[in-house]
Amino acid sequence: MSIQLNNVTHTYMPGTPFEKVALENINLEIKEGEFVAVIGHTGCGKSTLVQHFNGLLKPDSGKGSVIVDGVGIEKKTLVDVRKKVGLVFQYPEHQLFEQTVYKDIAFGLRKLKLSEEEEAKRVFEAADMVGLDRNLMDRSVYELSGGQKRRVAIAGVLVMKPSYLVLDEPAAGLDPEGKNDMLRFAKKLNREHGTTIVLISHCMEDVADYAGRVIVMDDGKIILDGTSQYVFSKHELLKSIDLDIPEITKLFLELKKLNPDVDDNVFTVDDAVNAIESMRLKGVCRL
Amino acid sequence: MVLILIVNNIWGYVLASVFVLGSLAVSKIPPKMIVKSLKPMVVFIIFTVFFNLLFFQGDELILKLGFVKIYLEGIIFSAKMIVRIILLVSSATLLTFTTTSVNITDGLESLMRPLEKIKVPVHDIAMMMSIALRFIPTFAEETDKIMKAQASRGADFETGNIFTRIKSYVPLLVPLVVGAFKRAEDMATAMESRCYRGGEGRTKFRVLTFGKSDLVILIGTVLFTAAIILLNVFL
Ligand SMILES: Nc1ncnc2c1ncn2[C@@H]1O[C@H](COP(=O)(O)OP(=O)(O)OP(=O)(O)O)[C@@H](O)[C@H]1O
Ligand SMILES: [Mg+2]
Numbered sequence: 001m002s003i004q005l006n007n008v009t010h011t012y013m014p015g016t017p018f019e020k021v022a023l024e025n026i027n028l029e030i031k032e033g034e035f036v037a038v039i040g041h042t043g044c045g046k047s048t049l050v051q052h053f054n055g056l057l058k059p060d061s062g063k064g065s066v067i068v069d070g071v072g073i074e075k076k077t078l079v080d081v082r083k084k085v086g087l088v089f090q091y092p093e094h095q096l097f098e099q100t101v102y103k104d105i106a107f108g109l110r111k112l113k114l115s116e117e118e119e120a121k122r123v124f125e126a127a128d129m130v131g132l133d134r135n136l137m138d139r140s141v142y143e144l145s146g147g148q149k150r151r152v153a154i155a156g157v158l159v160m161k162p163s164y165l166v167l168d169e170p171a172a173g174l175d176p177e178g179k180n181d182m183l184r185f186a187k188k189l190n191r192e193h194g195t196t197i198v199l200i201s202h203c204m205e206d207v208a209d210y211a212g213r214v215i216v217m218d219d220g221k222i223i224l225d226g227t228s229q230y231v232f233s234k235h236e237l238l239k240s241i242d243l244d245i246p247e248i249t250k251l252f253l254e255l256k257k258l259n260p261d262v263d264d265n266v267f268t269v270d271d272a273v274n275a276i277e278s279m280r281l282k283g284v285c286r287l
Numbered sequence: 288m289v290l291i292l293i294v295n296n297i298w299g300y301v302l303a304s305v306f307v308l309g310s311l312a313v314s315k316i317p318p319k320m321i322v323k324s325l326k327p328m329v330v331f332i333i334f335t336v337f338f339n340l341l342f343f344q345g346d347e348l349i350l351k352l353g354f355v356k357i358y359l360e361g362i363i364f365s366a367k368m369i370v371r372i373i374l375l376v377s378s379a380t381l382l383t384f385t386t387t388s389v390n391i392t393d394g395l396e397s398l399m400r401p402l403e404k405i406k407v408p409v410h411d412i413a414m415m416m417s418i419a420l421r422f423i424p425t426f427a428e429e430t431d432k433i434m435k436a437q438a439s440r441g442a443d444f445e446t447g448n449i450f451t452r453i454k455s456y457v458p459l460l461v462p463l464v465v466g467a468f469k470r471a472e473d474m475a476t477a478m479e480s481r482c483y484r485g486g487e488g489r490t491k492f493r494v495l496t497f498g499k500s501d502l503v504i505l506i507g508t509v510l511f512t513a514a515i516i517l518l519n520v521f522l
Contacts, residue, residue: 015323082438082440092436094429095433097461107458142465156440
């Protein structure tokens with residue numbers, strides 16, 4: 001069970017002077033249960049890539065295919081694929097439209113013709129998942145704060161119980177608390193329900209903290225793909241494509257300049273704690 | 288462009304075609320783009336031709352199939368319509384590809400300036416026009432984005448009968464309209480906080496100047512207009 005991209009190329013506005021090859025020969029497999037982060041600077045094609053996962057965009061004709069759980073994406077399979085692959089866009093709060101929060105979350109379910117209790121159960125489950133207060137359910141979606149709206153929008157995707165959840169910068173524009181909530185809920189979903197998470201993020205600390213696998217894109221191509229340790233150890237390469245590394249890694253790289261015995265394989269605060277501990281035992285530093 | 292609508296004889300068409308084609312050639316717009324801009328008109332053209340052929344009454348009967356009568360005049364008239372539509376669309380393309388919307392509205396504003404004497408809010412009209420033009424691409428982008436967002440949570444814009452389809456556009460239209468209002472509000476606030484108070488005493492950052500090429504085009508247009516009118520009157 002996986003999302004597979006074979007030789008996918010995507011060109012925006014082909015045949016015009018504005019032609020733009022946004023993806024070039026992408027080969028990629030995202031397996032069930034993974035927590036994958038996609039990073040890359042602005043305009044490198046991250047959003048374009050993930051829109052192929054549920055068939056919103058199609059590879060250029062004759063070039064490549066997208067296969068979800070063994071089924072190729074075509075017109076006939078589109079509905080099923082969209083049920084399996086939930087996609088939350090950048091600033092998803094712009095898509096809300098119903099009179100009440102409850103109705104908006106339930107929007108996707110209407111097609112499934114569930115019983116009223118079943119529908120309510122799923123709506124409340126989704127709302128709990130994103131930490132949305134139950135007494136907001138009868139409010140108008142336009143009376144909510146930005147962070148609350150974002151949660152409603154994500155819950156609206158979660159009710160469909162997707163086995164793959166793609167989050168395009170879910171934390172953009174949220175306060176630190178809201179941002180951590182978003183990531184924690186994604187992690188929880190991944191751990192407890194086995195939902196595959198694909199996270200697009202510009203925050204390297206978050207990526208190092210949460211993602212098991214990191215895909216680095218530059219100019220429509222995948223240039224690195226591996227564990228976060230592997231990817232962030234290539235700091236020279238990342239720097240050459242204007243990407244940052246976690247602050248804590250920078251700190252340890254600086255420390256290494258002072259003392260070559262310092263371990264610079266540090267990407268999260270936990271790594272740092274362990275590194276300091278082992279350095280203390282080895283006598284590299286005194287604390 | 289308006290001139291094309293008053294053309295009424297064959298020489299007028301020839302002249303107008305030469306004028307439009309000549310301008311297109313000088314403009315260096317890739318022919319591909321012009322063909323592309325004509326594409327959406329194909330259905331419209333077929334429709335027009337179909338009805339003109341069927342319902343145009345003339346003297347010279349060419350074809351008779353039951354109650355369907357096609358007259359020679361109908362064919363000629365349809366051909367004229369086709370040329371007319373193509374000329375209209377390609378000259379509109381010419382305008383939008385060569386002139387930025389800012390220039391168009393600036394130009395209109397200065398052309399309408401005399402109307403200020405009779406209390407027409409010329410500046411306001413021009414400002415509204417340029418804002419409207421400015422936001423068309425934004426609006427299109429927004430539409431695309433919201434459509435995709437709703438599609439990824441189960442909306443379906445393509446199947447069903449006409450009523451379910453109209454209803455399926457609600458999730459698209461509501462956020463779009465709300466977004467447009469919000470944007471208008473933000474825009475007003477932003478303009479006010481930069482002390483915009485309408486056109487009074489406002490100077491322009493980019494002043495339009497009347498250059499040599501403008502003179503050539505003005506003379507060309509005057510001659511063309513005169514020629515079309517003369518042809519209309521004397522032929
Ligand atoms: N609808 C479109 N039409 C034409 N070009 C587009 C369109 N959408 C994106 N592009 C172009 O394709 C490229 C990739 O865009 P994409 O949105 O995938 O970038 P991104 O990596 O998601 O960037 P960001 O981090 O800013 O969200 C960009 O150069 C962009 O200009
Ligand atoms: Mg993006």
